[in-house]
Amino acid sequence: MDWENRPRCDQLPAWGQLRAQSQAWAKGFDVRAAFAADAQRTARFGQEAPELFADLSKSCIDAPTEDLLFALARECGVEAHRDAMFAGQPINNTEQRAVLHTLLRAPAGAPQADAAWDAALAEVHGTLDAMLAYADQVRSDAAITDVVNIGIGGSDLGPQMVVRALDAFAAPGRRLHFVSNVDGHEMASVLRRLKPESTLFLVASKTFTTAETMANARSALAWFRQNGGSDVARHFAALSTNVEAARAFGISNIFGFWDWVGGRYSLWSAIGLPIAIAIGAERFREFLAGAHAMDEHFSSAPLAANLPVRLGLLDVWYRNFLGYTSRSIAPYHSALARLPAYLQQLEMESNGKRVDRHGAALPYGTSPVLWGEPGTNGQHAYFQMLHQGSDVVPVEFIAVREAAHDLPGHQSALLANVLAQAQALMQGKADAGGHRDFPGNRPSTFLLLQALTPRSLGALIALQEHRVFVSGSVWGINSFDQWGVELGKVLAKDIEPRLASGDASGLDASTAGLLQRLRG
Numbered sequence: 291m292d293w294e295n296r297p298r299c300d301q302l303p304a305w306g307q308l309r310a311q312s313q314a315w316a317k318g319f320d321v322r323a324a325f326a327a328d329a330q331r332t333a334r335f336g337q338e339a340p341e342l343f344a345d346l347s348k349s350c351i352d353a354p355t356e357d358l359l360f361a362l363a364r365e366c367g368v369e370a371h372r373d374a375m376f377a378g379q380p381i382n383n384t385e386q387r388a389v390l391h392t393l394l395r396a397p398a399g400a401p402q403a404d405a406a407w408d409a410a411l412a413e414v415h416g417t418l419d420a421m422l423a424y425a426d427q428v429r430s431d432a433a434i435t436d437v438v439n440i441g442i443g444g445s446d447l448g449p450q451m452v453v454r455a456l457d458a459f460a461a462p463g464r465r466l467h468f469v470s471n472v473d474g475h476e477m478a479s480v481l482r483r484l485k486p487e488s489t490l491f492l493v494a495s496k497t498f499t500t501a502e503t504m505a506n507a508r509s510a511l512a513w514f515r516q517n518g519g520s521d522v523a524r525h526f527a528a529l530s531t532n533v534e535a536a537r538a539f540g541i542s543n544i545f546g547f548w549d550w551v552g553g554r555y556s557l558w559s560a561i562g563l564p565i566a567i568a569i570g571a572e573r574f575r576e577f578l579a580g581a582h583a584m585d586e587h588f589s590s591a592p593l594a595a596n597l598p599v600r601l602g603l604l605d606v607w608y609r610n611f612l613g614y615t616s617r618s619i620a621p622y623h624s625a626l627a628r629l630p631a632y633l634q635q636l637e638m639e640s641n642g643k644r645v646d647r648h649g650a651a652l653p654y655g656t657s658p659v660l661w662g663e664p665g666t667n668g669q670h671a672y673f674q675m676l677h678q679g680s681d682v683v684p685v686e687f688i689a690v691r692e693a694a695h696d697l698p699g700h701q702s703a704l705l706a707n708v709l710a711q712a713q714a715l716m717q718g719k720a721d722a723g724g725h726r727d728f729p730g731n732r733p734s735t736f737l738l739l740q741a742l743t744p745r746s747l748g749a750l751i752a753l754q755e756h757r758v759f760v761s762g763s764v765w766g767i768n769s770f771d772q773w774g775v776e777l778g779k780v781l782a783k784d785i786e787p788r789l790a791s792g793d794a795s796g797l798d799a800s801t802a803g804l805l806q807r808l809r810g
């Protein structure tokens with residue numbers, strides 16, 4: 291299957307059939323009626339996958355429609371594209387790079403036929419071993435009480451999300467801080483609480499050129515020296531593919547990775563060092579193993595029993611055929627508080643593209659807007675809109691069966707709430723069309739983990755990575771570049787000296803006016 295040069299997805303037969311299907315639903319698909327009509331619905335739309343169970347039965351979809359989506363995936367060559375990714379082909383065509391975050395969680399194995407592959411895997415494991423040995427060394431160093439990760443985007447969101455999620459596994463007595471913003475308030479408020487002799491700074495940047503990270507790293511180094519710190523080799527480490535730049539900055543303790551690890555897919559690499567410091571080497575390996583189990587599922591399960599495929603195709607159905615433009619993420623576990631922010635980058639930086647992989651404009655929608663907050667908090671904020679607003683927003687509930695605390699009563703209340711919200715969205719409640727009327731028929735997916743562990747979190751993250759791959763593959767876009775972040779960076783560089791000089795020449799009138807006010 292020539293997935294690279296196949297017709298655009300909207301020109302394929304299955305797309306037309308899906309269009310007809312969605313038009314046949316003009317009077318509206320009703321998930322309540324679908325349950326009544328199909329006794330097999332719960333079984334058909336329940337899906338076991340490594341470390342988690344997914345209930346898709348409350349989605350706005352039926353079996354014939356899902357079959358058409360599988361046909362679309364086949365016509366788009368999603369499986370061949372997936373295999374090309376796993377095989378290390380340069381599928382990130384605009385940057386001529388392979389996309390091999392899956393290799394970072396592949397176990398060290400018996401030699402394969404391909405010597406280059408074996409060498410890459412050996413290098414991955416050599417780097418992993420060194421990184422984990424260092425993490426355990428930091429963990430056993432009682433003098434280091436605070437670790438500050440300086441990074442942004444993928445060099446911040448993933449590690450921060452995971453460190454928080456796995457807090458129950460962290461050794462007590464060591465604080466991890468994450469500084470990302472160029473806004474000095476963030477760095478200043480962290481530094482206020484630190485002492486150079488008990489602090490380790492991790493400068494995390496794939497490129498080692500990102501303006502925010504470099505500004506924060508410079509401030510951290512200056513603070514360290516001004517406050518009597520001298521042993522930079524002991525108190526600073528760099529996590530980067532740009533070893534030369536890290537060295538030039540003055541850091542000698544460097545953990546490297548490779549250009550085939552995308553920023554938003556980098557928490558499995560040296561960028562995961564704060565995670566390893568928090569939970570230890572053994573648990574970091576479990577985290578990798580959970581992700582690897584999901585990789586195996588994604589690469590081998592038939593489409594109809596392949597959870598990342600089913601979720602990614604559902605995303606396409608919602609976005610392109612039912613017109614839903616966003617997805618709300620509702621993790622019912624407060625340790626997953628940063629999951630929505632992490633998924634925002636994963637989905638929106640990957641699939642927020644309006645041209646195909648060859649640069650041609652696309653006539654259909656791509657990435658939905660992702661947003662959300664942990665439940666039950668969201669229920670007391672924006673769930674009003676989800677239940678009774680004028681737009682339909684599919685919700686992804688993430689529930690965890692076992693709690694990591696022993697406070698009585700809380701977990702059953704939490705689980706009752708997540709069940710009740712999914713039920714209420716679907717069932718609704720008729721009340722003569724007035725203020726108390728709930729229309730129902732509002733779709734949700736339900737992901738269920740037995741417990742929040744390194745292994746299950748690894749699987750959950752890999753699931754989300756692969757579902758983003760699937761929808762991006764159908765849309766025919768390159769999900770692995772991010773050119774859309776460049777223009778703002780260039781303009782900020784041009785504007786910064788103007789704030790000092792007041793030179794507004796060549797600026798549009800609005801920006802020039804604001805510049806003068808900001809200088810005033």
Ligand code: F6P
Pocket residue numbers: 442443444445494495496497498499500503553554639772775
């Ligand atoms: O925001 C753009 C981006 O390139 C992200 O993709 C990336 O995660 C982030 O910046 C940080 O990049 P780096 O790790 O190179 O500092």
